Amino acid sequence: MSDLLERLRDRGWRLTAQRRVVAEVLDGDHVHYTADEVHARATDRLPEIARATVYNTLSELVALGEVLEVSTDGRAKRYDPNARHSHQHLVCSRCGTIRDVHPTGDPLTALPERERFGFAVAEATVTYRGVCPHCADA
Amino acid sequence: MSDLLERLRDRGWRLTAQRRVVAEVLDGDHVHYTADEVHARATDRLPEIARATVYNTLSELVALGEVLEVSTDGRAKRYDPNARHSHQHLVCSRCGTIRDVHPTGDPLTALPERERFGFAVAEATVTYRGVCPHCADA
């Protein structure tokens, strides 16, 4: 993730304590926090960081392609730092837990030309839903 | 769609003017309105229908499996009355227009057992994104 800070500096990003903290919170490849969860964790390290700054920084990271925005439930968006390896998401329909998964093949190929209606289709995202092992014991 | 009203009555649904109007707004298989769009159109026919009633009715229709809830953009959820034929969505990344599409094969088969992590995977939804022909002329 320090790679991330370096890449961002190379792109002219001004390196502030707030941005560093947000990047650190997203460190590790398997988190899927909401903006407010990021804010809560950032506040532990930098108590007076503003909510707006967290939102701004997350938007910038998304625009730069360093973080993915995921909305699996129509509630708060989640931020996924695993942007460099293409993947899809598996969501527990009870507790909302998210796992990164890697389906076989390319979902784009499943959409025939006559089903594209003239769109320049660029991307396909797949969300799998089911009950996770933890929630199944209940 | 009058079929719908009949099915609902058979299931013990109390048939009120408000519910009838909401069902009528969703008539036709290719609309993807937000709750507030449904409310606006319902208001044209029944001026004093409350926003809460529209939300309630839409939730009930979803729970009964008559309407699908679609959230393609992390903003307002959209309601899709085409719940009886399995399909996926193609979204314009500029204007947000949504089309129903029918990919080949079943996306569930693309997720191998070892990528299911013990989840009882029940469903896969695919969202294709690209620029629609209308937005491409710009």
Add this chain to the structure above:
DNA sequence: TTCTTGACTTAGACAATGTCCAATGTAGGG
């Protein structure tokens, strides 16, 4: 090192979407 400046951060108001509740109304069975 210190200065300067434009980019960054802050607090809080505001906006969009959705939920809840107590009071009122009414569909449909008897």
Add this chain to the structure above:
DNA sequence: CCCTACATTGGACATTGTCTAAGTCAAGAA
């Protein structure tokens, strides 16, 4: 034609996200 359980209403409230004006600071210049 009445009941009464269920539905609707209006408005307060909750959650998530955006905007702005004023203050602050990172990093290059001298």
